[in-house]
Structures are given as C-alpha cells and as structure tokens.
Amino acid sequence: xxxxxxxxxxxxxxxxxxxxxxxxxxxxxxxxxxxxxxxxxxxxxxxxxxxxxxxxxxxxxxxxxxxxxxxxxxxxxxxxxxxxxxxxxxxxxxxxxxxxxxxxxxxxxxxxxxxxxxxxxxxxxxxxxxxxxxxxxxxxxxxxxxxxxxxxxxxxxxxxxxxxxxxxxxxxxxxxxxxxxxxxxxxxxxxxxxxxxxxxxxxxxxxxxxxxxxxxxxxxxxxxxxxxxxxxxxxxxxxxxxxxxxxxxxxxxxxxxxxxxxxxxxxxxxxxxxxxxxxxxxxxxxxxxxxxxxxxxxxxxxxxxxxxxxxxxxxxxxxxxxxxxxxxxxxxxxxxxxxxxxxxxxxxxxxxxxxxxxxxxxxxxxxxxxxxxxxxxxxxxxxxxxxxxxxxxxxxxxxxxxxxxxxxxxxxxxxxxxxxxxxxxxxxxxxxxxxxxxxxxxxxxxxxxxxxxxxxxxxxxxxxxxxxxxxxxxxxxxxxxxxxxxxx
Amino acid sequence: xxxxxxxxxxxxxxxxxxxxxxxxxxxxxxxxxxxxxxxxxxxxxxxxxxxxxxxxxxxxxxxxxxxxxxxxxxxxxxxxxxxxxxxxxxxxxxxxxxxxxxxxxxxxxxxxxxxxxxxxxxxxxxxxxxxxxxxxxxxxxxxxxxxxxxxxxxxxxxxxxxxxxxxxxxxxxxxxxxxxxxxxxxxxxxxxxxxxxxxxxxxxxxxxxxxxxxxxxxxxxxxxxxxxxxxxxxxxxxxxxxxxxxxxxxxxxxxxxxxxxxxxxxxxxxxxxxxxxxxxxxxxxxxxxxxxxxxxxxxxxxxxxxxxxxxxxxxxxxxxxxxxxxxxxx
Numbered sequence: 001x002x003x004x005x006x007x008x009x010x011x012x013x014x015x016x017x018x019x020x021x022x023x024x025x026x027x028x029x030x031x032x033x034x035x036x037x038x039x040x041x042x043x044x045x046x047x048x049x050x051x052x053x054x055x056x057x058x059x060x061x062x063x064x065x066x067x068x069x070x071x072x073x074x075x076x077x078x079x080x081x082x083x084x085x086x087x088x089x090x091x092x093x094x095x096x097x098x099x100x101x102x103x104x105x106x107x108x109x110x111x112x113x114x115x116x117x118x119x120x121x122x123x124x125x126x127x128x129x130x131x132x133x134x135x136x137x138x139x140x141x142x143x144x145x146x147x148x149x150x151x152x153x154x155x156x157x158x159x160x161x162x163x164x165x166x167x168x169x170x171x172x173x174x175x176x177x178x179x180x181x182x183x184x185x186x187x188x189x190x191x192x193x194x195x196x197x198x199x200x201x202x203x204x205x206x207x208x209x210x211x212x213x214x215x216x217x218x219x220x221x222x223x224x225x226x227x228x229x230x231x232x233x234x235x236x237x238x239x240x241x242x243x244x245x246x247x248x249x250x251x252x253x254x255x256x257x258x259x260x261x262x263x264x265x266x267x268x269x270x271x272x273x274x275x276x277x278x279x280x281x282x283x284x285x286x287x288x289x290x291x292x293x294x295x296x297x298x299x300x301x302x303x304x305x306x307x308x309x310x311x312x313x314x315x316x317x318x319x320x321x322x323x324x325x326x327x328x329x330x331x332x333x334x335x336x337x338x339x340x341x342x343x344x345x346x347x348x349x350x351x352x353x354x355x356x357x358x359x360x361x362x363x364x365x366x367x368x369x370x371x372x373x374x375x376x377x378x379x380x381x382x383x384x385x386x387x388x389x390x391x392x393x394x395x396x397x398x399x400x401x402x403x404x405x406x407x408x409x410x411x412x413x414x415x416x417x418x419x420x421x422x423x424x425x426x427x428x429x430x431x432x433x434x435x436x437x438x439x440x441x442x443x444x445x446x447x448x449x450x451x452x453x454x455x456x457x458x459x460x461x462x463x464x465x466x467x468x469x470x471x472x473x474x475x476x477x478x479x480x481x482x483x484x485x486x487x488x
Numbered sequence: 489x490x491x492x493x494x495x496x497x498x499x500x501x502x503x504x505x506x507x508x509x510x511x512x513x514x515x516x517x518x519x520x521x522x523x524x525x526x527x528x529x530x531x532x533x534x535x536x537x538x539x540x541x542x543x544x545x546x547x548x549x550x551x552x553x554x555x556x557x558x559x560x561x562x563x564x565x566x567x568x569x570x571x572x573x574x575x576x577x578x579x580x581x582x583x584x585x586x587x588x589x590x591x592x593x594x595x596x597x598x599x600x601x602x603x604x605x606x607x608x609x610x611x612x613x614x615x616x617x618x619x620x621x622x623x624x625x626x627x628x629x630x631x632x633x634x635x636x637x638x639x640x641x642x643x644x645x646x647x648x649x650x651x652x653x654x655x656x657x658x659x660x661x662x663x664x665x666x667x668x669x670x671x672x673x674x675x676x677x678x679x680x681x682x683x684x685x686x687x688x689x690x691x692x693x694x695x696x697x698x699x700x701x702x703x704x705x706x707x708x709x710x711x712x713x714x715x716x717x718x719x720x721x722x723x724x725x726x727x728x729x730x731x732x733x734x735x736x737x738x739x740x741x742x743x744x745x746x747x748x749x750x751x752x753x754x755x756x757x758x759x760x761x762x763x764x765x766x767x768x769x770x771x772x773x774x775x776x777x778x779x780x781x782x783x784x785x786x787x788x789x790x791x792x793x794x795x796x797x798x799x800x801x802x803x804x805x806x807x808x809x810x811x812x813x814x815x816x817x818x
Binding site (some may be wrong): 428 | 574638640643665
C-alpha cells in the first residue's frame with residue numbers, strides 16, 4: 001500500500017492520457033483535410049452508412065467552392081434530436097444540419113432554430129423540383145421555405161432473402177434462381193425448409209432489436225401488405241389510419257394476425273435466438289454470413305453489404321396474406337425535409353451554397369448511383385441506369401410507395417398539434433409480447449390504441465382551429481396516390 | 489489524561505480575551521479553510537443544489553425541454569408518476585440490483601481483502617491493481633464489450649452450457665427478461681468490486697498486528713481471530729462501506745443503458761434509466777417527445793424515497809450499534 005508515484009511518472013501518465021484523448025477526439029469528425037478555405041461551415045447529420053456519399057459531395061463541393069470548407073459531424077442517430085436540442089440551448093448549433101425528427105418541425109421553427117430560405121429559394125429555384133414539393137405544414141411554414149424534399153417516396157422496408165441459405169434449403173425455381181416468397185404462406189414455407197434442411201444450424205429469420213425498433217419493422221411490412229396503411233410507425237402522427245383519423249392497433253385485425261404469425265415463428269425457434277439483444281448492424285453482419293435466411297430492413301443495408309462484396313441476395317416488399325397485390329402501400333407526404341440552415345449562422349450564404357449543392361440534381365444522381373436510395377428528381381431514378389441487381393430491385397419497387405393524405409394541407413393549423421409520446425409504444429408492446437412479458441397481445445394493442453387516440457384528442461384541444469375531422473380522409477384509396485385538397 | 493484535558497478546557501474558558509493579533513491569526517486560519525472549501529462549495533451549488541431546485545420547478549410543467557416551460561400542470565406529473573406501473577417496476581429492479589450486488593460484492597471483497605492483506609503473498613500489489621482495474625474502466629466500454637461478447641460468443645457459451653445440461657435451450661442473455669437483469673447484476677458486481685476491496689484493505693491495515701499476536705499466543709485459531717478481532721475492528725469501516733455500496737447501487741445507470749437500455753420491455757429498467765428515457769425521449773431510435781417535467785417529477789419522487797430509505801438505514805444501524813454498546817454508528 002505504500003507504493004508512491006513520482007512526479008515524473010505522473011506527468012508521463014498525464015501526457016499519455018492527453019495524447020490518447022486527442023486521438024479519440026479525432027475519431028468522430030470529418031472535415032476538409034488541409035483546406036485553406038476562408039470560411040468553414042459546420043454540418044451535422046446522422047448518416048453513417050451513407051457517409052461515403054456525403055464525403056464525396058463535400059469533396060466535390062469544396063473543389064467547386066474553394067472559399068468554403070465543410071466540417072461534417074456525424075452524430076449517433078438515436079441521440080441526434082437530443083444533441084441538436086442541447087446544441088441550440090448552448091448556442092453551439094451547426095450552421096447547417098439534417099432536420100431532427102424531434103421536436104416537430106413547426107416547433108423548431110417557432111423556437112427560431114431554422115432560417116427561412118426565401119432569399120435564395122426563389123420560385124425559379126423551387127421550379128427544379130417536382131410539382132407539389134413545397135407544401136405548407138411540411139417544408140413551408142407561414143409561406144416561408146425552411147427545407148425541401150430530397151428523396152422520392154420509396155418503400156422504406158423490404159424482406160431481404162439470402163440466396164445461399166435459400167439455395168441450400170432447395171428453395172429454387174426450375175431455372176435455378178432463388179424462389180422468392182410473396183405471401184405470408186410463402187415466407188412460412190421457406191422458413192420451414194430452411195429450418196429442416198439446415199438441421200437447425202441456420203435460423204430462417206433474424207433481426208437486431210437492441211435499439212427496440214427492428215421488431216416493429218416486421219409488423220409494419222406485413223400489416224401493410226394485408227391492407228393496414230398505418231403500419232407500425234412511432235412518433236408524430238405517422239402510423240395513423242387516415243381513413244378513420246385514428247390509430248387502429250386494437251381494432252384492425254391485421255395487427256393481431258401478424259403478431260400471432262411472429263409468435264408462431266418464434267415458438268418454432270425460427271428466429272435467430274439472440275435477435276432481441278444484438279444491434280441492427282450485427283444482424284446485418286450475421287445475415288451476410290448466412291446465419292439466417294431472411295431479415296427485414298431498408299435500402300440502407302445495401303451499401304455496407306456492397307462494401308463487403310456481399311451481393312448474393314434479393315429483396316421483396318409488402319408480402320401479402322394471400323396471393324395478389326398488396327392491399328396497402330408505403331405513404332409519404334408531398335414535399336419533404338432533409339437539411340435546414342441554422343437561423344443564427346454567421347455564414348448564411350455559405351450554408352445556403354452547401355444546402356443548394358446537396359439538393360442539386362447531380363448530387364441526387366450520385367445518391368442513386370451509389371445505391372443509397374431514390375432521388376426526388378424522377379430522371380435520376382431510371383432502373384435502366386442502375387447496374388447493381390439488388391438496388392435495381394429496390395428501384396423497380398418504387399411503385400410500392402405513393403403520396404398519402406396530408407392533414408396540414410387541408411388545415412395548416414394542424415402543424416401546431418404537438419402530440420406527446422405515448423409509452424409503452426408499439427415497439428415496447430411488441431418486445432413485451434415477443435418475450436412473453438405481455439400475455440394478452442389484443443389487450444396490449446387495445447390499451448395502446450386508447451392511449452394514442454386519447455393523446456391525439458388532448459393535443460387537438462390545445463391547438464386552436466384544429467379538429468379530429470382534419471385527420472380523416474374517408475375517400476382514400478390505399479393503392480393510389482392521394483391528392484389532399486386545401487380546406488376540403 | 490482525561491483530567492488534564494478537562495483542566496485545560498476550564499483554563500481556556502476562564503482566560504481573558506487573547507490579544508487582537510492572535511484573533512486575527514486565528515481568523516486568517518479560518519479564512520483559509522473557507523478559501524479551500526470554496527471551489528467545492530461552488531461546484532456543489534452549481535451542479536447539485538441548483539439542478540435540484542430548478543428541477544423542482546419543472547415538476548409543475550409539461551415541458552419538452554425546448555424554449556421555456558409554460559404549460560403549467562400543477563401536480564399532474566406527480567400523479568402520473570405515482571400511477572405509472574413502469575416507474576414502480578423500475579424501482580423494484582433498482583432494489584433487486586442493490587439487494588444482490590451489495591451483499592455479494594461485500595462478502596467477495598472482504599474475502600479477497602483478507603487474502604491480499606497476507607504479508608507473505610507475493611505480487612500482492614499486482615493483484616490489487618488487477619482487481620481494481622474494472623473500477624477505472626468506463627462503464628460504457630465495459631457495456632459495449634460485454635454486449636459484444638454475449639452477442640458474438642453467445643452461441644458458443646450456449647453450446648457449452650447445453651452440452652453440460654446446465655440449460656435446456658438457447659438463451660439470449662441480454663434479450664431474455666429472465667436473464668438480462670441477472671447479467672447486469674453480475675457485471676455490476678465485477679465492475680465496482682475493486683472499490684470495496686480497497687476500502688476493506690485499508691480497514692484491515694489499521695488493525696494493530698499486536699492484537700493478532702496476542703490472540704495467537706492465547707491459542708486462538710484463524711476463525712477465532714477473524715471472528716473476535718477482524719470483524720469487530722472492521723465494524724466502523726464496514727458500516728461506511730455498506731452505506732457507500734448501497735448509495736452506489738442506487739445510482740446504477742450507465743451499465744443498464746449500455747447493455748440493454750432498460751429492455752426488453754422494461755425488464756431491466758432501473759429508476760435512473762427510466763428518468764433518462766422520460767427526459768430524453770424514449771429508449772429507442774424513434775423520435776418520442778421528451779418530457780422534462782415528468783422526468784423531474786420522477787427524480788423528485790425517487791429522491792424522497794431514497795431519503796426515506798437512508799433515514800431508515802441510519803436508524804437501523806444506530807439501533808444495532810447501541811445494542812452492541814458501541815454508542816454510535818460504528
């Protein structure tokens with residue numbers, strides 16, 4: 001106990017720690033290396049698997065604008081909203097940033113976080129976007145433009161199928177191609193074949209639910225195919241069935257059917273057993289290694305797999321309960337949001353230049369070329385120009401996503417409705433049911449439905465000029481794009 | 489000795505006021521004490537007292553942390569917390585965590601301290617460092633490593649346990665509500681075990697060697713010396729260690745947040761993660777409106793419960809000490 005530390009040792013240790021700290025501190029930021037630009041603007045996003053595209057755009061932008069350097073910081077996605085909020089509170093917000101999902105955009109604007117862009121986003125600038133891209137309550141507030149759509153409506157979730165696993169299980173067509181499942185029964189049959197042919201060594205399904213989100217993706221994908229337009233989205237008014245202007249977890253039979261299907265698969269040990277505790281990134285890696293044959297995810301899976309030279313997979317979307325077309329699709333609003341400029345930036349012109357660059361048709365083209373997603377500019381989304389087969393499958397299924405009803409177009413005052421979070425949410429309920437902690441799924445769904453509709457009712461009473469009718473679109477045909485009429 | 493001291497005190501009381509120079513010198517001494525205390529007091533006021541008072545104000549508002557709180561809801565946040573089953577479940581998990589970690593950790597730490605206190609043990613310093621290492625390792629790093637170990641090698645661990653017939657089916661250690669809290673408890677015991685080891689070692693080294701020598705001369709065996717010398721002499725330090733260990737376990741947050749984030753379905757949610765999730769909008773990647781007012785109310789309720797628990801703890805320890813005739817906490 002009498003060991004003494006000499007001053008020299010202490011200093012040496014401190015120097016070592018400082019060095020290690022400095023190295024660690026370098027790891028999360030990406031900025032203009034060696035840039036001698038006159039102005040450096042700070043840019044925040046949560047794009048991890050899309051970082052390659054962002055970095056390339058920064059490089060091209062800086063070459064075209066030698067006076068401006070972009071210092072990018074990629075924040076962790078599930079804490080992004082908190083970090084942005086804290087940054088604004090401490091007056092350290094970046095010059096330009098990806099719009100956080102929370103708080104609502106209307107609240108971000110009312111708190112003077114974001115700058116109106118009308119000085120630059122003139123009618124001619126807006127003209128390069130497709131029709132109805134700038135919508136009050138979506139990217140325009142009180143007639144001022146704050147952000148803009150970047151991507152075209154696209155199916156946000158797909159069922160990924162591992163070719164190797166399917167072939168080993170004999171799930172092939174006569175021509176040797178992989179037999180892709182289209183219905184719930186197809187998926188069940190494929191799972192049965194994988195489980196029996198592999199002798200239990202390969203799981204038919206797998207996911208990574210450590211962030212408590214991915215299990216809900218399965219519910220979302222499968223209920224949509226059965227005709228439930230709300231899916232299983234969490235946050236804001238997403239996930240509502242606009243035909244009735246309510247959440248229908250407890251009243252729409254499809255939710256319980258899919259949950260029972262998932263439980264049936266789970267009870268047969270068809271899910272990769274660590275699915276509840278591994279992350280989505282780990283699940284992606286395990287799928288790549290053929291540890292399971294099917295997983296649900298988005299197009300963001302593809303760039304990482306491509307980087308690892310794993311391309312032997314296919315994707316399908318919206319499997320249906322029985323043969324036929326999906327009875328509901330994915331829906332997006334007209335307009336959209338991606339990045340916005342900090343209202344207090346001292347480098348507004350430079351931030352706008354980077355904003356304009358990100359929204360350029362060329363940047364959108366490179367986004368599609370890199371297999372990141374669909375561009376808001378239709379000409380960029382030509383499947384013929386896509387050579388990578390899995391991404392071409394994704395582009396080809398773009399018809400599975402259309403514009404849905406938009407309450408803020410009908411009544412712009414709807415944007416003032418601040419819906420509080422409801423806990424437990426659908427992610428929690430699914431985790432509870434899956435792990436056997438909630439024994440009665442129907443009761444849990446009923447309770448969730450009541451709480452969410454109650455929360456909406458309470459929020460409406462606090463928003464002057466808004467009523468429940470603003471959320472109801474009884475004439476909505478789920479398989480077609482919907483045009484919301486102002487004041488109708 | 490006692491008489492002398494008493495006489496000196498009496499003399500001091502009856503002495504006429506000392507010279508002004510001495511009083512100034514004494515004031516200077518006191519002043520320096522306050523100067524030395526000041527930085528700590530400032531930090532305490534800014535980072536402990538102010539947040540407590542400020543958050544008490546927030547408890548009366550529905551506020552998502554953006555802008556200034558304006559939606560006054562009175563005591564509604566408290567009503568919500570008291571009626572929230574997840575809060576009580578989290579509290580239960582916190583107590584379960586403390587109930588397992590404190591006794592197991594203390595027994596293990598004492599046993600190992602006795603071993604490491606043996607002067608004949610070679611490389612004792614190395615072992616002390618080794619056992620203290622987890623304490624200086626960030627809980628976040630430990631959480632990530634354990635998470636990776638369990639998820640990446642979970643299959644291998646399961647295969648071995650299945651072959652040994654210890655388990656009958658594959659276990660998702662951090663994803664199964666029956667096991668997840670147990671894993672957190674195990675990691676928690678290992679993580680902060682070094683603190684108690686060092687405290688016990690320090691306590692053991694204050695026990696005069698002469699007592700053991702005398703006992704040995706009187707024919708006392710190892711158990712007898714442990715029972716009649718080590719335990720009584722460690723009592724004072726032991727009480728402090730117990731109190732610190734209990735307080736430490738009630739502050740559990742980082743391990744849970746990194747390992748399970750309170751899941752699955754709140755099976756490992758402790759009060760501190762519950763408060764965090766309320767304040768920062770949910771335990772998952774989806775945007776859920778944060779509720780600082782509700783989180784502040786939960787913090788306040790938890791604080792009151794902990795104060796009540798601490799009072800009970802002190803009362804029980806005092807009554808135990810009185811029964812043993814030590815007359816104080818020790």
